[in-house]
Amino acid sequence: MLCIFLVAIVTGGxxxxxxxxxxxxxxxxxxxxxxxxxxxxxEPAVELIKKETKKDAVEFLQLDLKSLNSVKRAAETFLARNLPLHILVNNAGIAATPFEKTSDGIQDQFGVNHIGHFLFTLLLLPTIKASAPSRIVNVSSMAYTGAPPAGIEFEKLNDPNAYTSFQRYSQSKLANILFTIELNKRLSGTNVYCNSLHPGVIKTEITRGVVANWGTWLNPIISIMSLFFLSPDDGALTQLYCATSPEIEEKNLRGKYFVPFGEVIEPIAQGKDEELAKKLWDFSENLIKEKLGDDIFSKSYA
Incomplete structure (x- = not known):
């Protein structure tokens, strides 16, 4: 699939x-x-990639997923370039952070891990569809299995006492899978391939949320545990597979959930709940309209 004309966005890249x-x-x-x-x-990451790859077509795109206005500006900045978009990897995320709200008043893990990516994806969707065959890759986590029995309890999302920080993370990761399911339905008849995945347990900076929540005394424990974690190079393999492997198109893999390394598995019941996926979509869309205005999606879904 890769060629000189391929354009990709990686959040948290x-x-x-x-x-x-x-x-x-x-x-x-x-x-x-x-x-x-x-x-x-x-910018140092951009320069390092250029140095390591001997390629110059790497750029920074300002995106703060804690701000819906920033998400909107990021999409507009990219769209103003009049480039195609063949690959969108919704990779950025925070985990098990202390309870906090985004600048829009949304619980931060749900806001960053789901709502921000939901808006970013939909604003870019007309271009992604026009660039087909194209891919949308939503990075979830096996932690989605720790969501409450109801899956996502929308009325409790902003209640600081309703869940532990890990349960809030689990709900946001379940939302990634459910978003993929509903988006895939809406992409029926197109050559846009949308999938979600668990990258594995990886030694990355995402553990900083756990430390911020519980204290620096956890650092030695995390250091020992990380000896058994995947390296970032191995951890990226499954999302790279979803983003680039010819097998995605050859086998028509859509709306699937992948685990390392590029294996499709069936999610548990919550991760296959199409009714909950539709409810999540409607909730997310209405929440964003409430914050940014009813016309925010006027050019989306085209």
């Missing part, structure tokens, strides 16, 4: 498996945008 994904896409001649909140952290 400045570190961890996002960095590896961006680097390998660039190595294979893709024009890669690293969508990241911090310019100070992203």
């Amino acid at each position: 400045n570190t961890g498996i996002g960095f590896v994904t961006a680097r390998e896409l660039a190595r294979n001649n893709a024009h890669v945008f690293i969508a990241s909140r911090s310019k100070d952290r992203a």
Whole structure:
């Protein structure tokens, strides 16, 4: 699938498996945008990828998933370039952070891991469809199995006492899978392949949320445990498979859930709940309209 004209966006591409994904896409001649909140952290990553790959088509795209206005601006900035978009890897995320709300008043793990990516994807969707065959890759986690029995209890999302930080993370990761299911339905009849995945347990900076929540005394424990974690290079393999493997198109793999390394498995019941997926879509769309106005999606779904 990779060619000189391929264009890709990787959210959180400045570190961890996002960095590896961006680097390998660039190595294979893709024009890669690293969508990241911090310019100070992203620009060194851009330069490092250029140095390691000897490729110059790597750019920083300002994206703060904690701000819906920032997400909107990021999409508009990319769209103003009038480029195709063949691969969107929704990789960025936070995990088990202390309870906090985004600038839009949304519980932060749900806001960053799901709502921000939901908006970003839908604003880019007309271009993704026009660029087909194309891919949307939503990075979830096996942690989705820790969501409450009801899956996502929308009325409790902003209640700081309703869940533990890990349960909030689990709900957001379940949302990634359910978003994939509903989006895949809406992409029926197109050559856009949308899948979700668990990358594995990886030694990355995502554990900083756990430390922020529970304290630095966890650092030695995490260091020992990380000896058994996957490296970022191995952890990126499954999302790279979903983003680039010819098998995705050859086998018509759509709306699937992958685990390392590129294996399709059946999610548990919550991760296959089409009714909950539709409810999540409607909730997410209405929440964003409430924050940004009813016309936010006027050019989406085209």
